[in-house]
């Protein structure tokens with residue numbers, strides 16, 4: 162009764178939400194999401210989903226058991242489907258050639274080999290994971306290695322969703338990108354994937370290209386976004402020296418329609434599982450083609466991000482009279498951005514570690530990410546508190562690490578009253594009313610504008 166059978170290998174931050182959206186929007190298709198992580202698959206079958214993403218549970222509930230299924234039977238999912246999305250992780254390589262920069266494609270290649278082993282009928286294999294440009298060529302080589310006449314077409318359909326807004330991004334994407342070979346078989350497969358998205362995405366937002374452009378566009382999109390943050394963060398350092406205010410500068414610059422206003426919020430640094438790894442990968446690819454100047458250019462985006470994280474901690478120590486030994490410091494937020502429990506590459510990890518190196522007593526509060534924080538800082542002498550008021554009690558300083566909306570509306574007078582004096586507030590996200598907090602008694606250190614100090 163289903164008109165298409167779609168499988169997705171990898172039930173993570175991308176595989177789960179994207180397939181749930183396809184299943185909700187296309188009841189005529191059967192969608193099977195497979196992963197070797199049983200705990201994750203089990204969680205997708207409950208109402209405590211394995212990832213926190215606003216609105217996602219409603220999407221999953223609309224389709225689960227109807228045409229959306231979660232399983233650890235990867236071989237079965239491959240056999241049943243004619244269209245297979247592969248959405249496994251592609252982290253930075255930690256060993257051997259290209260360690261610390263190149264993408265580790267071992268998970269991807271394992272899946273390709275499993276698809277080859279299990280397939281007895283033609284399949285369209287879709288690169289949903291972010292991959293180095295030219296990976297499709299390797300995939301085609303592996304998939305066509307058996308030479309038994311089963312045809313595989315490799316399509317690149319990178320995902321642009323951001324965590325915390327995944328449901329909205331999937332419902333109303335700026336664009337969906339589908340790249341294929343420009344052969345008759347390639348164009349036919351491309352059309353099949355276009356048809357899936359056309360169920361809810363307007364035609365003008367479905368962009369097609371050759372397969373290499375699609376692969377490369379994903380890396381470049383992340384590099385451009387991260388570059389904007391590094392650009393404004395570099396200016397935040399200059400603002401602090403010159404009494405300019407980075408929020409005012411970003412506003413004035415962003416109003417130029419050629420620049421645009423988004424992704425110009427200065428911060429303690431960008432985090433997340435992808436920006437750093439994708440830029441490192443871009444750098445590695447440029448190096449491997451001998452494009453050293455291009456590689457250095459993009460590498461500087463990461464250098465600036467690391468500088469911003471270090472600068473933030475140094476400023477904290479300097480402000481607190483050059484020693485934080487035994488001082489209780491409360492980190493408000495641990496996820497890499499608001500509205501997610503994900504802490505991968507969160508600047509808060511770096512900040513927490515550095516503060517502990519200086520022998521501060523670190524306490525962490527976060528509405529969704531405490532479990533992941535415990536994992537990231539396993540073994541470290543950190544206190545965790547669900548309640549931000551509890552975290553701040555007796556603290557010398559509060560540092561805002563994540564722009565959770567609820568931090569804007571806390572009773573900051575009550576927090577000030579419960580802290581050691583002088584009380585410090587470091588706003589790593591520039592989300593609070595700095596002057597108002599100063600008037601309550603805090604010594605306030607925003608990013609990219611002068612501090613408000615009582616001494």
Ligand code: NAD
Pocket residue numbers: 170171172173174175176195196197198201235248249250251268271272289290291292320321322323324434435
């Ligand atoms: P993730 O780690 O959350 O999920 C990957 C899943 O793949 C895991 O559950 C893992 O168990 C599974 N897996 C690994 N090897 C497998 C195998 N051989 N068989 C079956 N399952 C296997 O990763 P993610 O954040 O969903 O990212 C996946 C890809 O999408 C990456 O390439 C990433 O760069 C890209 N991406 C991520 C985001 C994001 O917001 N997280 C956005 C766009 C693109």
Ligand code: UGA
Pocket residue numbers: 291320321322323324325383386390423424425426427428429430431432433434435436497498499
């Ligand atoms: C990012 C991209 O926005 C997505 O398009 C892409 O699909 C995804 O990476 C990916 O490939 O994984 P994500 O990392 O989920 O999405 O979140 P972003 O909203 O991009 O934020 C990344 C980091 O930059 C966060 O730490 C955020 O706080 C920080 N940021 C963002 C700033 O510091 N300033 C800003 O103005 C915007």
